[in-house]
Amino acid sequence: MQHSIWKMYSTIRNGLLTRKKSVLQPHKAICIDVLKVMYKEGYINGFRKLSGQSDKIEIFFKYNNGNPAITKLSALSKPSCRLYVRVESLWKLNTSLQTLIISTPRGIFSDKECRKLHLGGEILCVLQ
Known part of the structure; x- marks a missing residue:
């Protein structure tokens, strides 16, 4: 359980450091729950399950004036x-x-x- 969450945190951090618009993440139920909280609190623009790849989700980052909404x-x-x-x-x-x-x-x-x-x-x- 925790391993998939840590991997998602690392993917998000790396995506934000490289100023990407979105990143791909393996589909795990616990990661979806964490992403729902991030979306409700305004830290990400959203996420979606990819239709062609059932085991991947795409996370869309939020930027405010060019700066990432997630600083830490x-x-x-x-x-x-x-x-x-x-x-x-x-x-x-x-x-x-x-x-x-x-x-x-x-x-x-x-x-x-x-x-x-x-x-x-x-x-x-x-x-x-």
Whole structure:
């Protein structure tokens, strides 16, 4: 599970560094869930499953005045050190300039959605 997410983070970072409009990524359900959160929060323009290649998705990047919308993308939780957060701790975190993507028992959500739904979980990554 985590390996495919890390590979996607690396693909996104490399695509943004080379100023590409889009990149291709292997189709995994967990990656789709993370991309949905990125789209809702305004970090990417969208993504789509390629019709000819059923195992690939295309991720479309968002740029603001020539600068990528994602300036920092880092994975926090690792197999050697899982990082979990309780909903009470989410309220104490100052995430006004960044977005946490959290895996909860009810799915993958942003930190803002987790506060609304009163959910805690494993922090997958930080977007800035």
